[in-house]
Amino acid sequence: MCRMTVTLSDVAREAGVSLATASRAINGSSNRTVRPELRDKVLAAAHRLRYSPDANAQAMARGRTTALGLVVHDIADPYFSMIVSGVTAAAERAGLMVTLASTDRDPERELAFVDLMQRQRARAIIVAGGRTDDADANTTLADALAEYSSHGGGVAVVGQALLGVDTVTIENEASTSELATKLHGLGYRRFAILAGPQGHLTARARFNGFRDGLAALGVTIDDARVVHCAFTRDGGFEGMSELVSRGLISAGGAGPVDAVFAVNDVMAVGAMAAARAAGLSVPGDVGIAGFDDIITLRDITPSLTTIRLPLADIGALVTELALSPARAEPRIVPVDGEVIVRDSTPRRG
Amino acid sequence: MCRMTVTLSDVAREAGVSLATASRAINGSSNRTVRPELRDKVLAAAHRLRYSPDANAQAMARGRTTALGLVVHDIADPYFSMIVSGVTAAAERAGLMVTLASTDRDPERELAFVDLMQRQRARAIIVAGGRTDDADANTTLADALAEYSSHGGGVAVVGQALLGVDTVTIENEASTSELATKLHGLGYRRFAILAGPQGHLTARARFNGFRDGLAALGVTIDDARVVHCAFTRDGGFEGMSELVSRGLISAGGAGPVDAVFAVNDVMAVGAMAAARAAGLSVPGDVGIAGFDDIITLRDITPSLTTIRLPLADIGALVTELALSPARAEPRIVPVDGEVIVRDSTPRRG
DNA sequence: TTGTAGGCGTTATCAA
DNA sequence: TTGATAACGCCTACAA
Numbered sequence: 001m002c003r004m005t006v007t008l009s010d011v012a013r014e015a016g017v018s019l020a021t022a023s024r025a026i027n028g029s030s031n032r033t034v035r036p037e038l039r040d041k042v043l044a045a046a047h048r049l050r051y052s053p054d055a056n057a058q059a060m061a062r063g064r065t066t067a068l069g070l071v072v073h074d075i076a077d078p079y080f081s082m083i084v085s086g087v088t089a090a091a092e093r094a095g096l097m098v099t100l101a102s103t104d105r106d107p108e109r110e111l112a113f114v115d116l117m118q119r120q121r122a123r124a125i126i127v128a129g130g131r132t133d134d135a136d137a138n139t140t141l142a143d144a145l146a147e148y149s150s151h152g153g154g155v156a157v158v159g160q161a162l163l164g165v166d167t168v169t170i171e172n173e174a175s176t177s178e179l180a181t182k183l184h185g186l187g188y189r190r191f192a193i194l195a196g197p198q199g200h201l202t203a204r205a206r207f208n209g210f211r212d213g214l215a216a217l218g219v220t221i222d223d224a225r226v227v228h229c230a231f232t233r234d235g236g237f238e239g240m241s242e243l244v245s246r247g248l249i250s251a252g253g254a255g256p257v258d259a260v261f262a263v264n265d266v267m268a269v270g271a272m273a274a275a276r277a278a279g280l281s282v283p284g285d286v287g288i289a290g291f292d293d294i295i296t297l298r299d300i301t302p303s304l305t306t307i308r309l310p311l312a313d314i315g316a317l318v319t320e321l322a323l324s325p326a327r328a329e330p331r332i333v334p335v336d337g338e339v340i341v342r343d344s345t346p347r348r349g
Numbered sequence: 350m351c352r353m354t355v356t357l358s359d360v361a362r363e364a365g366v367s368l369a370t371a372s373r374a375i376n377g378s379s380n381r382t383v384r385p386e387l388r389d390k391v392l393a394a395a396h397r398l399r400y401s402p403d404a405n406a407q408a409m410a411r412g413r414t415t416a417l418g419l420v421v422h423d424i425a426d427p428y429f430s431m432i433v434s435g436v437t438a439a440a441e442r443a444g445l446m447v448t449l450a451s452t453d454r455d456p457e458r459e460l461a462f463v464d465l466m467q468r469q470r471a472r473a474i475i476v477a478g479g480r481t482d483d484a485d486a487n488t489t490l491a492d493a494l495a496e497y498s499s500h501g502g503g504v505a506v507v508g509q510a511l512l513g514v515d516t517v518t519i520e521n522e523a524s525t526s527e528l529a530t531k532l533h534g535l536g537y538r539r540f541a542i543l544a545g546p547q548g549h550l551t552a553r554a555r556f557n558g559f560r561d562g563l564a565a566l567g568v569t570i571d572d573a574r575v576v577h578c579a580f581t582r583d584g585g586f587e588g589m590s591e592l593v594s595r596g597l598i599s600a601g602g603a604g605p606v607d608a609v610f611a612v613n614d615v616m617a618v619g620a621m622a623a624a625r626a627a628g629l630s631v632p633g634d635v636g637i638a639g640f641d642d643i644i645t646l647r648d649i650t651p652s653l654t655t656i657r658l659p660l661a662d663i664g665a666l667v668t669e670l671a672l673s674p675a676r677a678e679p680r681i682v683p684v685d686g687e688v689i690v691r692d693s694t695p696r697r698g
Numbered sequence: 699t700t701g702t703a704g705g706c707g708t709t710a711t712c713a714a
Numbered sequence: 715t716t717g718a719t720a721a722c723g724c725c726t727a728c729a730a
Contacts, residue, residue, distance in 0.1 A: 005500065005707090007706090007707055007708090008707065008708065009707080017716080017717085018716065018717045018718075019707095019708085019709095019717080019718085019719095020709085020710085020716070020717055020718075020719090021715085021716060021717070023708065023709060023710090024709095024715095024716090027708095027709090033715055033716085034715070034716085035715065035716090038715090038716085050496065052464075052467050052468050052500075053468050053707085053708080054409070054468065054470060054706085054707050054708075055465075055468040055469045055470070056405045056408045056409050056414065056469070056470060056706090056707080056708095057409055057706070057707035057708045057709090057722090058707080058708055058709075059405045059708090059722095060403070060405050060406055060409060060706090060707080060708070060709090060722050060723065060724090061707075061708035061709035061710080061721080061722060062708080062709065062710095062722090063709090063722070065405065067448075074434070075424075075430055075433050075434050075437060076427075076430050076431050076433075076434035076644075076661070077430075078425075078427060078430070078645055081424055081425050081427070081430035081433075082425050084424050084425075084430075084449075084451075085423070085424050085425035085451060088424060088449060088450065088451045089451070092450075092458075097448050097450070097465060097469075098448065098449055098450075099416075099446050099447065099448050099449070100433075100437060100447055100448070100449045101437065101441075101446070101447075102433075102434060102437045102438070109441075115401075116404075116446060118401050119401050119402050119403065119404040120404045120405070120446075121403060121404070121405060147399065151354065151401075233644075233645075233647075233648070266645070269648045270648065272648065273648040276650070294645070295425075295582075296427055296582075296615070296643070296645045296646065297645065298582075299582070299618045299619065299621065299622045299649070300648070300649060300650070301625070301649070301650045312425070354723090356722090356723055356724085357723065357724060357725095358723080358724095366700080366701090367700065367701045367702075368701085368702090368723095368724080368725095369700070369701060369702075369703095369725085369726075370699085370700060370701075372724065372725060372726085373699095373700090373725095373726095376724095376725090382699060382700085383699075383700085384699065384700090387699085387700085402723085402724080403722090403723055403724070405722090405723080405724095406706090406722070406723035406724045406725090407723080407724060407725075408706095408724095409705095409706050409707065409708095409722090409723080409724075409725090410705080410706060410723075410724040410725040410726085411706090411724085411725065411726095412706070412725095699730105700729105700730080701728100701729085701730075702727105702728085702729075702730090703726100703727095703728090703729095704725105704726090704727090704728100705724100705725090705726090705727105706723105706724090706725085707722105708721100708722085709720105709721085709722085710719100710720085710721080710722105711718105711719085711720080711721090712717100712718090712719090712720100713716100713717085713718085713719105714715105714716085714717080714718095
């Protein structure tokens with residue numbers, strides 16, 4: 001039934017060769033030097049005994065592992081699951097296995113995972129997900145990553161470049177600025193913004209870019225039209241409800257606001273739901289735009305004006321960064337978003 | 350810069366104690382026996398030297414790891430990412446790290462991953478995702494899992510109970526049968542089905558359940574109204590387009606079909622898009638129902654009649670199964686779906 | 699309570 | 715080309 005584990009020694013004995021030879025035959029070590037005849041004998045023995053190499057022992061002997069650590073805020077969020085998809089694909093290509101942690105934005109859990117990967121001697125760690133402006137948390141994480149990195153581990157993050165490591169940054173400002181310009185070009189003039197949580201840097205960047213884009217066109221957004229809310233569907237719902245209850249949006253597009261920009265797609269969808277719940281029509285009474293171009297939401301009605309991010313590519317990219325030899329200076333790789341205008345913001349007569 | 354790795358020996362020397370004592374102090378081994386005074390000295394030394402235990406070495410010495418393998422078909426699919434979310438949460442509670450593979454439904458990659466986890470001596474392997482009727486692939490996978498299991502690894506799958514291991518099954522037939530009954534109760538009589546791929550067992554079960562539920566009410570579905578298509582959004586789109594082009598669905602609900610059941614939500618959404626693209630209205634011209642109750646799609650318009658699955662719970666459940674001591678007989682844990690009627694299938698006058 | 703020493707399964711060095 | 719044998723970093727009887 002459950003005989004002891006078969007080790008390489010067993011295989012060697014079975015094949016009538018030395019341990020060293022068996023090792024060489026099975027993994028074709030550096031100097032490919034083992035007579036085919038013996039090699040086959042070893043392989044046959046290994047197969048016969050159902051030998052399975054112990055990866056932990058190999059890792060120890062070789063001094064390197066085959067693990068890649070990946071931290072995301074929330075794996076159930078389509079934004080992250082798409083990035084993870086890109087990472088797993090790239091990792092598989094690189095012959096690595098990915099160890100995943102979904103930390104729910106908890107700095108302590110992020111830290112714990114970095115420590116865990118450090119102990120696992122993982123080859124690299126990837127951190128996905130925007131930071132907040134919690135300087136302590138960022139510093140602590142940066143320190144942990146630096147410590148890990150100083151022992152030869154690769155590190156890369158997607159988000160803001162403030163962890164002192166290779167980073168894939170999203171051109172949030174530029175993209176939202178462009179979105180603002182396009183919406184303006186479509187005839188929108190009176191904007192409100194569902195700006196996400198206060199300390200959320202990605203949310204902030206998207207908000208700033210949008211506001212600045214408008215400012216460049218001479219349009220300003222007063223504070224009463226900026227609602228801070230959770231970075232989630234429910235946050236969008238509540239934010240929009242707030243706008244409605246403030247009397248900013250009303251039927252016939254006659255309200256003080258003719259378009260709402262939500263700093264991500266799921267918020268935008270929540271906002272749409274809130275609008276409907278309030279008896280308002282989108283885009284009839286108000287236009288709505290989001291950010292991310294989440295695939296699952298591509299069939300929403302009306303189709304959502306948004307900014308497309310190549311999330312899977314970003315995952316692949318950050319993996320390459322994490323795996324490539326470290327530079328003295330951290331590399332920053334900016335990724336552009338593409339504004340996509342759809343039915344949720346038709347031309348405003 | 351990159352000094353050699355700090356080992357436990359270094360810590361022991363620095364603390365002026367033996368290796369054994371250092372080991373006991375740091376991990377508080379079985380018999381908690383180490384004078385507080387010494388313990389503190391060791392801990393201080395460890396901290397001073399920035400000691401990080403080598404998990405691989407520990408795994409080898411202890412003879413057990415802390416890894417949990419998880420295979421899904423496609424991590425970018427919200428169905429799976431939700432399950433993964435449940436698994437990662439449960440794994441964290443159990444003090445395990447999860448190693449993820451997204452296999453894109455490729456049997457060879459599934460196998461490769463099981464083998465990989467076998468070599469890693471992972472504590473357990475979880476396989477999420479319905480099987481196909483490819484007997485060879487199923488047998489091969491079952492064998493690999495059995496082999497793994499015979500070495501003491503835990504195994505559990507969510508899907509069909511044909512791998513000979515603990516399984517969380519979805520009550521596909523019962524749920525879809527109930528859905529059929531409810532739709533019938535709402536006045537629908539002339540159904541078409543977007544049935545998914547031919548060999549896909551989950552798709553088949555959902556189709557069968559729906560058909561049987563109708564049959565019990567004296568309603569039959571002839572083959573012309575069953576379209577096989579990919580288990581994806583695009584599959585749903587194409588399937589619906591096919592139905593339309595066959596002249597089965599037309600404006601005013603006057604066509605031969607008054608409701609379409611898609612075997613999952615993303616297909617249903619694709620079908621909605623196709624209906625719209627064909628100038629048809631949902632639910633005006635045709636009702637549509639799906640399966641899964643994907644959260645991200647909960648705000649789709651019209652809101653989708655579907656069957657809710659507690660996906661995160663399923664993830665937690667399958668994790669518990671995988672981690673609990675193996676039984677002689679595989680356990681089968683059925684999970685019910687809950688029919689949720691929404692706007693996409695209003696009462697039919 | 700602490701220390702000594704053997705072992706975990708491989709790889710790698712160095713002779714033969 | 716092959717084979718002893720020493721690491722690899724840690725845990726754990728067993729002995730002191």
